[in-house]
Amino acid sequence: AQKVTQAQTEISVVEKEDVTLDCVYETRDTTYYLFWYKQPPSGELVFLIRRNSFDEQNEISGRYSWNFQKSTSSFNFTITASQVVDSAVYFCALSVYSSNTGKLIFGQGTTLQVKP
Amino acid sequence: AAGVIQSPRHLIKEKRETATLKCYPIPRHDTVYWYQQGPGQDPQFLISFYEKMQSDKGSIPDRFSAQQFSDYHSELNMSSLELGDSALYFCASSPRTSGGGDTQYFGPGTRLTVL
Numbered sequence: 243a244q245k246v247t248q249a250q251t252e253i254s255v256v257e258k259e260d261v262t263l264d265c266v267y268e269t270r271d272t273t274y275y276l277f278w279y280k281q282p283p284s285g286e287l288v289f290l291i292r293r294n295s296f297d298e299q300n301e302i303s304g305r306y307s308w309n310f311q312k313s314t315s316s317f318n319f320t321i322t323a324s325q326v327v328d329s330a331v332y333f334c335a336l337s338v339y340s341s342n343t344g345k346l347i348f349g350q351g352t353t354l355q356v357k358p
Numbered sequence: 359a360a361g362v363i364q365s366p367r368h369l370i371k372e373k374r375e376t377a378t379l380k381c382y383p384i385p386r387h388d389t390v391y392w393y394q395q396g397p398g399q400d401p402q403f404l405i406s407f408y409e410k411m412q413s414d415k416g417s418i419p420d421r422f423s424a425q426q427f428s429d430y431h432s433e434l435n436m437s438s439l440e441l442g443d444s445a446l447y448f449c450a451s452s453p454r455t456s457g458g459g460d461t462q463y464f465g466p467g468t469r470l471t472v473l
Contacts, residue, residue: 289463342414
């Protein structure tokens, strides 16, 4: 069975602080895909990044960076110099190749509050 | 760029009534997914379609049914509504390649309230 765990339910930081959101996944599949989505207070789900299991290269996009480590089954997300607009719920998600459908299994989400 | 369109955005129904949610995927995306997100919960997969055929089914109640039409839009039909069906319903679309794993782009959601 597949599972995604986001142990941090809520995180509160002050603007300009760096913050890391943790994601740990479980799967026996060797081919799988990991995602991060942002859900701002308005409610929509915004795609941030996709990673496949064969690509452990870390990625940086502006203030966002992702650290994928297969050895620890983790796919952590770091926001550098956080801003108030980063306040949202962030979901880590997993899909496995063997499902052949791509359905996403989400973690419980981490609510990030960035205070001015 | 075109996004996933969902209608209606908000829906209020009484218990035991019926509701129909519509989803229009991004052009040239032939796979559609439906998810249900309860208050304070993570999205839960309901059902998916690829090329107008049901491709997978999750924890979808028997009271719910869905289909994908020839123009690739999809409808989620919900009957005998219960209070517990109150949730945010998302539709997502993706271009289909073998094995899944494509990025899913989500619509804005339909907020269903059952009174």
